[in-house]
Amino acid sequence: MLFADIIQQWFKDEWGGGLVLPDGWYGRPYDSQLSLTSVAESGDTLTLVLQKKLTLHFRGVKAVERRNRDLVIGPFDRLRFEWESFGDDGSHGAKDYQSGEAKIVVAPG
Amino acid sequence: MDGVVAGGVDMLSEGVDAVAAEGAADTVVHFGPHMEGPLPESISSTFRGGSYAQVTLGSDTTLYRVYGGSAPEIGLFWSRTAPAGPLQSEIDLALNPSWGNTAQNVATIRVPAGTTIYDGFAAPQGSLLGGGSQVYIPKVNTGWVVPSQ
Numbered sequence: 001m002l003f004a005d006i007i008q009q010w011f012k013d014e015w016g017g018g019l020v021l022p023d024g025w026y027g028r029p030y031d032s033q034l035s036l037t038s039v040a041e042s043g044d045t046l047t048l049v050l051q052k053k054l055t056l057h058f059r060g061v062k063a064v065e066r067r068n069r070d071l072v073i074g075p076f077d078r079l080r081f082e083w084e085s086f087g088d089d090g091s092h093g094a095k096d097y098q099s100g101e102a103k104i105v106v107a108p109g
Numbered sequence: 110m111d112g113v114v115a116g117g118v119d120m121l122s123e124g125v126d127a128v129a130a131e132g133a134a135d136t137v138v139h140f141g142p143h144m145e146g147p148l149p150e151s152i153s154s155t156f157r158g159g160s161y162a163q164v165t166l167g168s169d170t171t172l173y174r175v176y177g178g179s180a181p182e183i184g185l186f187w188s189r190t191a192p193a194g195p196l197q198s199e200i201d202l203a204l205n206p207s208w209g210n211t212a213q214n215v216a217t218i219r220v221p222a223g224t225t226i227y228d229g230f231a232a233p234q235g236s237l238l239g240g241g242s243q244v245y246i247p248k249v250n251t252g253w254v255v256p257s258q
Contacts, residue, residue, distance in 0.1 A: 026179055026209075027180055027181075027208055028210065029151065030185060031184045031208070033183055085179075086177055086178065086182060086214075087211050087214045088213070091178070108149045109148050109247035
């Protein structure tokens with residue numbers, strides 16, 4: 001099964017979740033219910049777009065798995081994370097990671 | 110229903126209350142240090158004193174959320190109180206600046222009767238006092254959004 005298929009199935013089964021990057025939560029912990037806008041897989045690249053505003057470009061992903069109810073992507077060789085503000089201020093940015101894993105975490109309750 | 114306060118949360122009493130906030134009665138169960146509830150510490154600790162009420166809404170209820178930056182329009186933390194500006198929201202809801210919520214935008218949802226929410230007051234975060242109405246909903250239906258006018 002392709003990593004992209006696992007990711008799509010996870011988002012069908014869950015309502016979405018919050019994003020945890022290798023250096024911690026993006027935004028307030030347990031405050032997001034990010035949906036999957038798109039996922040594309042080609043060669044050793046995997047690209048996810050969440051809620052139309054957050055893009056994760058992975059290279060060299062070794063595994064994608066469900067851990068408890070969460071979706072875990074990694075380890076990977078490289079991740080470029082690009083974000084746009086969810087508000088109307090137009091701010092945006094990017095951050096690169098050389099190792100680790102990213103998670104989409106289901107809110108408790 | 111001794112000690113019932115606006116919004117249907119009574120932090121002083123224990124057990125189950127039926128609170129008629131607007132229309133049909135809410136069913137309210139109180140949790141806190143005296144009685145462990147269904148929420149894990151990661152969420153319960155965001156309520157003042159670790160105290161919150163599990164409320165099954167008896168009637169449709171309007172909630173508000175400030176968002177922007179890294180905080181999406183649809184999230185899991187809401188408030189019964191309409192925001193009075195970004196700075197006031199940051200203080201009342203104890204929005205830790207590290208969370209990246211600019212609080213520049215406001216979303217409104219109408220939560221249908223029968224939905225279970227977790228209701229209380231925001232705990233302090235560092236120098237931010239909190240104390241404002243805070244509602245946690247584990248799953249938010251995007252169909253609840255009230256279009257902005």
